[in-house]
Amino acid sequence: MTDDLGDLYQEVILEHSKAPRNFKRLESANRHADGYNPLCGDRCSVFIDYEGEAIKEIGFQGSGCAISRASASMMTQMMKGKTREEALKLFEQFHSLVTGKEDVAVNAVDLGKLKVFAGVSKFPARVKCATLAWHTLQSALEGKQEAVSTE
């Protein structure tokens, strides 16, 4: 693999794509949204059990490439216990990370393991793969009814 490819398909990303965590329809969910990338046909559904002021439980389902599955999987791991504001702030940081924005390094401490997605910034065509689950999460948190699209 070239260095760029190695940066994109890091071991942890490949591992999550093969065995995604929280890959389930959540029966207890009180918030839910569907996401769709019309360019590649990837689909993602996010289920959230939101109690009090925080995400108590989260799950996702869908079909997509390794990047989108791994991103969804690792996102769900990071989300448990987060408030809506914390979740949306993390999305903002994640978005900056995968689009290669300079200021990320400053706030990167919050991103933790998600920093493995930094390699995506060298593949502009793949940013939407990495962010599909996050757009869907945002939609679920905002209680939108319509399916969210990456376009």
Next chain:
Amino acid sequence: MTTAVHQTGFGSAALDVERIKCDFPILDQKIHGKKLVYLDNAATSQKPRAVIDAIVRYYEHDNANIHRGVHTLSVRATEAHDEARETVRRFIQAADAGEIIFVRGATEAVNLVAQTYGRANVGEGDEVLITAMEHHSNIVPWQMLCEEKGARLVVAPINDTGELDLDAFEKLLSSRTRIVAVAHVSNALGTVNPVRKIVQLAHAHDVPVLVDGAQAVPHLPVDVQALGCDFYAFSGHKVYGPTGIGVLYGKEEILAEMPPYQGGGDMISSVTFEKTTYNVVPYKFEAGTPDIAGAIGLGAALDYISRLGMDRIAAHEHDLLVYATEQVGAIPGVRLIGTASERAGVLSFVMEGVHPHDLGTILDRDGIAIRTGHHCAQPVMERFGIPATARASFAVYNTRQDVDALIEGIRKAHEVFA
């Protein structure tokens, strides 16, 4: 494994593909440090020097508006534009240059027919018959028409190899069918449809047929009179010409009866505020200053491939497709999507454990360009129960070495995800 791919008459001598490659300046470059291997020709083909030069020459020497001026440049531009129309006529064997309408591309051609012929002839309770392998551009314009008119869009099924079910198609032709619209070659599966047979069946019911030839014209000799179709649509950019130019062929007697498409200059004979008299075909359908340079570029492209010979191009691409089908099909975990007995130009496949999008990225880092996704044919993806495929599509400048590079790249992707 064996496969029979669409065959046409073989030319007397094989093409010198390495020399042809040199005619395409864009191919002489490296992508991520690797020699470019362009296998996304079904999306758009690259342009030979002859086309680029024709466009440059037009703008440097002949540019003027057509049909308007008495000055020399306008005469030259008009002649060059007329000549391009005649080149198109000859290329698809139409009876008269007046049957060649310049449009933006195959999509606009289908929309033109739906919005003119369709609106005039399709009414409430009527039916438009298409197939399950159509590109979105041969679905949505008909859907829009049916919605407006209260008509029904009827879809003829395809089988597991990606072939049209002709018996089912015939049964779906009814006294309510007003038009049939069908791809000549499927962009997602490569299937070559038996267009002559389809036209015979439809005409037996007095139903006209539009053929979407966007994926056929680059790969097969096309003779619209032999096919017998009423309309034939294709895009310039898929047949080595520029983007923004395309062709709608229509039988003269049908075009003459059709209402105009857009209003404006060039499509009129006379205008007063009370009444406008429309121009004759094809000008009736060409409002406004057309893409003159685009038409000239398309003419140059068709001249270029005519010199190579469509039979020889078809034979060369047939050889490539057979080779690619055998080699790619033999890779463990690969499933070919579209295994019709007659195919042209396209190899579509999915890989166990590797999403097409990931494969596309890995191949790109080796300089190999393929298309991944639903190929603007979502109903086809649904038919095969997959969200997307990887698609390698061939052109005259591709070689067996290009296929070998593809196979090497696929193996690499397999290793990454193993």
